[in-house]
Amino acid sequence: MKYDPERLFLVSNDDGIFSPGIRNLAEVASQYGEVQIIAPDRQQSAVGHSITVMDPLRVARFEMSNSMVGHAVNGTPADCVKLAHDQLLDRQPTMILSGINHGSNAGINIIYSGTVSAATEGTVLGYPSIAVSCTDFQEDADLTGCREAVERIIEYVLKNGLPKGVTLNLNVPPGPLRGIRWTRQGDSRYVEQYQRRIDPHDRPYYWITGRFEVLDQGEDLDVNVLKQGLASVTPIQYDLTSYKVYEEVKNRQL
Amino acid sequence: MKYDPERLFLVSNDDGIFSPGIRNLAEVASQYGEVQIIAPDRQQSAVGHSITVMDPLRVARFEMSNSMVGHAVNGTPADCVKLAHDQLLDRQPTMILSGINHGSNAGINIIYSGTVSAATEGTVLGYPSIAVSCTDFQEDADLTGCREAVERIIEYVLKNGLPKGVTLNLNVPPGPLRGIRWTRQGDSRYVEQYQRRIDPHDRPYYWITGRFEVLDQGEDLDVNVLKQGLASVTPIQYDLTSYKVYEEVKNRQL
Numbered sequence: 001m002k003y004d005p006e007r008l009f010l011v012s013n014d015d016g017i018f019s020p021g022i023r024n025l026a027e028v029a030s031q032y033g034e035v036q037i038i039a040p041d042r043q044q045s046a047v048g049h050s051i052t053v054m055d056p057l058r059v060a061r062f063e064m065s066n067s068m069v070g071h072a073v074n075g076t077p078a079d080c081v082k083l084a085h086d087q088l089l090d091r092q093p094t095m096i097l098s099g100i101n102h103g104s105n106a107g108i109n110i111i112y113s114g115t116v117s118a119a120t121e122g123t124v125l126g127y128p129s130i131a132v133s134c135t136d137f138q139e140d141a142d143l144t145g146c147r148e149a150v151e152r153i154i155e156y157v158l159k160n161g162l163p164k165g166v167t168l169n170l171n172v173p174p175g176p177l178r179g180i181r182w183t184r185q186g187d188s189r190y191v192e193q194y195q196r197r198i199d200p201h202d203r204p205y206y207w208i209t210g211r212f213e214v215l216d217q218g219e220d221l222d223v224n225v226l227k228q229g230l231a232s233v234t235p236i237q238y239d240l241t242s243y244k245v246y247e248e249v250k251n252r253q254l
Numbered sequence: 255m256k257y258d259p260e261r262l263f264l265v266s267n268d269d270g271i272f273s274p275g276i277r278n279l280a281e282v283a284s285q286y287g288e289v290q291i292i293a294p295d296r297q298q299s300a301v302g303h304s305i306t307v308m309d310p311l312r313v314a315r316f317e318m319s320n321s322m323v324g325h326a327v328n329g330t331p332a333d334c335v336k337l338a339h340d341q342l343l344d345r346q347p348t349m350i351l352s353g354i355n356h357g358s359n360a361g362i363n364i365i366y367s368g369t370v371s372a373a374t375e376g377t378v379l380g381y382p383s384i385a386v387s388c389t390d391f392q393e394d395a396d397l398t399g400c401r402e403a404v405e406r407i408i409e410y411v412l413k414n415g416l417p418k419g420v421t422l423n424l425n426v427p428p429g430p431l432r433g434i435r436w437t438r439q440g441d442s443r444y445v446e447q448y449q450r451r452i453d454p455h456d457r458p459y460y461w462i463t464g465r466f467e468v469l470d471q472g473e474d475l476d477v478n479v480l481k482q483g484l485a486s487v488t489p490i491q492y493d494l495t496s497y498k499v500y501e502e503v504k505n506r507q508l
Contacts, residue, residue, distance in 0.1 A: 048332075049302035049365045056459040057448070078302075078366075083460060086448050108378060111303045111371075111492050112332075124362060124443065152508055165441075166496045180508040185495045187419075189378065194311070194340050205310040206337060220504070235503065236494035238365050241439045242420045245489040250474070254406055254434040254487065 007033025010093040014044040014077045014114025021100035024143045028150045037070030038084040049117040050076045077118035096122030099132030106222040107188030119167045128162040136174035145177035149231045172231040180231040186221035188214045261287025264347040268298040268331045268368025275354035278397045282404045291324030292338040303371040304330045331372035350376030353386030360476040361442030373421045382416040390428035399431035403485045426485040434485040440475035442468045
């Protein structure tokens with residue numbers, strides 16, 4: 001699918017504009033059309049769908065190591081997408097891409113993910129949007145397979161579109177691509193423990209620590225597909241209603 | 255349903271431990287069992303499901319205006335619930351309550367809500383959890399109806415429990431309670447615009463502004479039930495999979 005200058009891709013992330021992941025994502029997108037990079041000016045992991053309401057936002061021009069130009073915002077991933085949509089882009093984007101995150105966003109962890117929230121915000125604003133993560137959190141991870149998976153998903157979305165209210169959440173193992181599977185979100189999560197320490201003034205403080213626990217059975221779950229070394233793509237939505245429970249309880253007296 | 259000292263209610267919020275809303279929620283819960291208040295030490299609106307991973311957390315004892323004692327945490331609503339579960343509570347809570355938020359959490363806005371995220375975190379950790387918001391954002395709003403609605407929902411949950419993975423999101427208009435309806439999450443949202451200003455050094459900055467737009471048809475949607483002056487309770491889930499779309503696409507080649 002060849003380059004079309006009419007297309008505009010907005011690229012954001014949560015690791016910050018200086019991360020190798022966003023550079024790779026922008027390079028892949030630039031094969032298909034114009035790219036605008038608008039991303040947080042610093043690491044914003046685990047910010048979830050946070051937005052900045054009590055402080056003003058600022059925007060700075062940023063030259064990337066591959067000579068692309070981006071804009072760095074002193075806000076969250078969702079802020080970047082909102083501000084891009086309302087103020088910074090001179091036309092409507094064809095698609096919004098978030099990532100490539102350095103680290104997996106699968107299982108329950110996606111509710112904490114800034115990467116996913118930038119893409120979800122794109123969906124809220126009405127644009128086809130994709131979150132991309134590499135399961136290797138090292139900054140020098142081999143993103144070959146990620147780049148190929150992103151190409152395939154961009155081409156899929158350019159061809160088929162995405163239903164209203166639905167975002168794609170793509171996770172890819174490092175190294176060459178061995179295949180992509182459609183998946184459901186698993187129930188795996190970080191099991192957190194806090195480490196209690198005492199500061200030099202004899203006061204306690206707490207550091208979060210955690211280990212990822214795969215709790216799921218089911219071959220169609222994101223976490224298990226990733227364990228097999230395949231890439232996983234999950235259609236997710238921001239309508240959080242539990243329809244199953246709603247149907248069961250809706251006539252119960254309160 | 256009388257007081258039972260075996261019950262423990264963890265109460266948190268996103269407006270901060272000093273807010274009238276959390277005091278009211280703690281008072282209602284204290285009719286049913288022991289209450290522990292563990293909440294952010296400051297306003298945390300719109301933080302979404304953010305958690306603190308790059309800084310340590312601290313906890314301070316806080317005497318509330320109704321002579322209850324709470325603990326203030328320098329973190330987000332989700333941090334408070336995680337830390338309470340792992341470090342601060344001496345036994346497992348019966349239920350987790352978040353709120354009473356000063357302002358509605360209905361429609362799409364719940365994805366940005368710190369109030370909802372504290373309750374969702376409780377659900378992730380396996381506790382029956384309820385988020386409560388008053389649709390009036392004034393701090394001196396009449397919470398009579400809120401308090402009564404919380405009583406009814408606490409009694410409902412003590413009697414029926416909640417299915418795994420499901421949180422209740424309760425919104426109540428100010429004033430006396432006129433009834434509670436089971437609802438679905440609507441598609442209404444804040445339509446944001448940024449106001450561009452120039453600072454004294456000639457540099458631009460952007461303030462978020464917005465107006466709430468009711469986009470929904472449907473009598474069973476949270477926003478429309480609230481418009482009728484009734485309280486709304488929506489069962490929500492943290493499994494974000496769009497099952498409808500998943501079923502449609504799962505056999506498509508990628």
